[in-house]
Amino acid sequence: MPNLKHTIIYMAVSVMSLSATAQDLLANRAPSDRKLTDLKAVKINNTKAVIDLSNPAGDIYATWDNTSALVAPGTLPANFKVDLRGYAMPTTSRKVTSKYGPRWGKQHKGLDIKVYMGDTIYAAFDGKVRISKFNAGGWGYYLVIRHPNGLETLYGHLSRQLVKEDQIVRAGQPIGLGGATGKATGTHLHFETRLLGQAINPALLFDFESQDVTGDFYVVKNGTIQNSKKSAVASTLQVQSREPETVTLADRPQTQAEANTENQETNPDTPEPTAQKREVTYVVKDGDNLFRIAQNHGLTLDQLCRLNGLKPNSLIVRGQVLKCS
Ligand SMILES: [Zn+2]
Numbered sequence: 001m002p003n004l005k006h007t008i009i010y011m012a013v014s015v016m017s018l019s020a021t022a023q024d025l026l027a028n029r030a031p032s033d034r035k036l037t038d039l040k041a042v043k044i045n046n047t048k049a050v051i052d053l054s055n056p057a058g059d060i061y062a063t064w065d066n067t068s069a070l071v072a073p074g075t076l077p078a079n080f081k082v083d084l085r086g087y088a089m090p091t092t093s094r095k096v097t098s099k100y101g102p103r104w105g106k107q108h109k110g111l112d113i114k115v116y117m118g119d120t121i122y123a124a125f126d127g128k129v130r131i132s133k134f135n136a137g138g139w140g141y142y143l144v145i146r147h148p149n150g151l152e153t154l155y156g157h158l159s160r161q162l163v164k165e166d167q168i169v170r171a172g173q174p175i176g177l178g179g180a181t182g183k184a185t186g187t188h189l190h191f192e193t194r195l196l197g198q199a200i201n202p203a204l205l206f207d208f209e210s211q212d213v214t215g216d217f218y219v220v221k222n223g224t225i226q227n228s229k230k231s232a233v234a235s236t237l238q239v240q241s242r243e244p245e246t247v248t249l250a251d252r253p254q255t256q257a258e259a260n261t262e263n264q265e266t267n268p269d270t271p272e273p274t275a276q277k278r279e280v281t282y283v284v285k286d287g288d289n290l291f292r293i294a295q296n297h298g299l300t301l302d303q304l305c306r307l308n309g310l311k312p313n314s315l316i317v318r319g320q321v322l323k324c325s
Contacts, residue, residue: 053126053168054128055128056126056127056146056148057146057147057148057149057150060076060077060080060150061146061196064130064146066131066165066166069131069133069139069142069144069154070197071194071196071197072197073196074196074197076195076196076198076224076225078222078223079219079221079222080150080195080219080220080223081219082149082150082151082205082217082218083149083216084149084213084214084216085216086125086126086171087125087171087206087213088122088124088125088171089122089124089206089208089211090113090123090153090189090191091119091120091121091178091191091208092119092211093113093114093115093208094208094209094210095113095114095208096111096112096113096208097112097113097114097188098111098112098188100201100202101201109192110190110193110199110202111190111192111201111202111203111206112188112189112191113188113189113191114187115178115188116178116187117159117177117178117179117187118177118179119177119178119187120174120177120178121158121174121175121178121189122171122173123153123169123171123172123173123175124147124153124171124193125145125147125148125153126147126168126169126170127145127146127147127148127153127169128145128166128167128168128169129145129166129167129169129175130144130146130166131143131144131165132163132165134181134182135182136183137182137183138156138182139154139157139182139190140157140158140180140182140184141157141158141159141181142154142155142157142158142182142190143155143175143176145175150195151193151194151195151200152193152194152195153191153193153194154191154192154193154194155175155176155191156182156189157180157181157184157187157188158176158177158178158181158189159176159177159178159179159181159187160176160177161175161176162174162175163175191206193205193206195220195225198225199225200218200225204226205218215282215283216283217283219281280323281322281323281324282297282321282324283319283321283322284316284317284320286318288316288318289316290305290312290314290316293324297324299324304324307325308323
């Protein structure tokens with residue numbers, strides 16, 4: 001069958017000589033897909049490093065134990081960068097009913113977010129469950145998860161826990177159900193974020209109203225977390241590239257009993273950090289331009305360019321880190 005053999009050889013040669021674009025068309029996809037696919041591959045390689053979840057952030061935590069929600073405050077490395085990429089919102093609720101900070105003369109070290117009985121609560125990042133316990137006088141059924149980015153997240157007043165201690169969890173995995181266990185008036189999620197035993201205002205990391213994180217990274221300069229009322233507001237303005245106001249005021253009355261309870265939850269010995277200027281950086285995303293980045297950080301285009309040694313028409317690329325203060 002010489003004719004058929006000839007045809008096969010001819011087809012093979014034809015395919016080999018096709019341009020990349022023509023091959024794309026043969027594969028039934030738009031030529032531009034090739035470029036996109038390549039970019040995606042690069043992104044995955046950059047951000048999806050294989051991380052061992054058996055001992056998350058083992059480089060900064062001396063121990064792993066299931067005894068207490070509190071961790072002895074340790075010394076943070078200078079300029080510690082908390083990687084917020086790969087986050088999931090702990091709840092789809094956008095309503096913050098009580099914010100972080102002083103409340104009736106005490107410190108409320110988390111955010112209260114309105115959830116209803118049985119609402120699914122999700123792990124904020126990949127991690128490992130360190131505590132899954134019951135505290136009748138405070139958080140009720142609660143969880144503490146340690147994450148590779150150094151954070152520990154705490155979820156309180158659950159009606160039920162869905163994970164066990166030492167269990168590895170993934171960001172966005174259901175870990176519990178909303179409730180009002182412990183000392184809580186009304187169902188809500190009490191959500192805390194801590195770094196090496198030090199509380200961070202969760203609103204500096206998570207914007208529940210817009211269901212997003214405040215940026216790709218949260219930078220802790222000189223080992224000092226900025227949570228004092230004045231600097232927390234300043235930090236919020238500097239860190240966020242979106243809406244500066246993240247917390248709304250309480251929409252329900254809270255009893256003094258609950259106020260006391262929330263206070264019991266916290267470590268009263270944590271000193272108020274002193275105000276300190278921090279360097280704020282921004283990681284360029286797709287579709288960004290210098291003008292908008294400047295605007296979002298309260299800078300003029302010229303100021304932003306001067307900080308970074310750029311010209312107004314300089315090209316910026318995704319992943320590029322810009323100084324914004
Ligand atoms: Zn609370």
